[in-house]
Amino acid sequence: MTDDWQAILSEAGELTPDAVERITAVHGDRGARAIEAVAEERVKQYRDFTVVVGYTEEYVIEGRGCTCKDSLYNLDESDPTDLCWHALAVMIARRIDAVDHHDMWYSDVREFL
Numbered sequence: 001m002t003d004d005w006q007a008i009l010s011e012a013g014e015l016t017p018d019a020v021e022r023i024t025a026v027h028g029d030r031g032a033r034a035i036e037a038v039a040e041e042r043v044k045q046y047r048d049f050t051v052v053v054g055y056t057e058e059y060v061i062e063g064r065g066c067t068c069k070d071s072l073y074n075l076d077e078s079d080p081t082d083l084c085w086h087a088l089a090v091m092i093a094r095r096i097d098a099v100d101h102h103d104m105w106y107s108d109v110r111e112f113l
Contacts, residue, residue: 009095015039026081027088030070034088043093046106050099052086059086060106 005022012019015035023031037043042053049060059068064087071084083091093099102109 006091006095009092012096014096015092023088023092027083027085030083030085030088033085034092037085037089038093038096038098041098041100043089043099044106045099045101046104046109047102049106050090051106052089054086058110059084061087061090 005019005026008016008019008022015038020035023035025031027034037052037054044051044053049062051058051060052066054068057068059066061067064083065071066084066086068084068086071087075084076082090099
C-alpha cells in the first residue's frame, strides 16, 4: 500500500485526494503532518542535505532516516511504512516537485540559526 500512494503521486505530479487518502490510511497522523509540511513548503534541499522545517527545529533527512526523536526512538526499521513525518514529507515533496531548492550549504546556513 505504501507503493500505491507513491505511484499515484509520481503519475499525477500533485497531491490528489486519492493520494492524500492513501497516505493518511497508511501513515495516519504522521502522513497528515507530512502533507501539511509539503503544502507549507517546509521541505528544503541544500547542496549537502535535505531538511524539513519542523514546528520547533529543523531536521536533516537522509534516505529513510531523520534526526528527529521519533525516528531515533519510536520507529520499527523493519517496517517500511513506519516513517517519521519529516521523511514522509521529503518522499511526498520529491514526487510532486515541491522541494524548495537552495544553492548553498546547509552547514553554512545552520550557523546563523
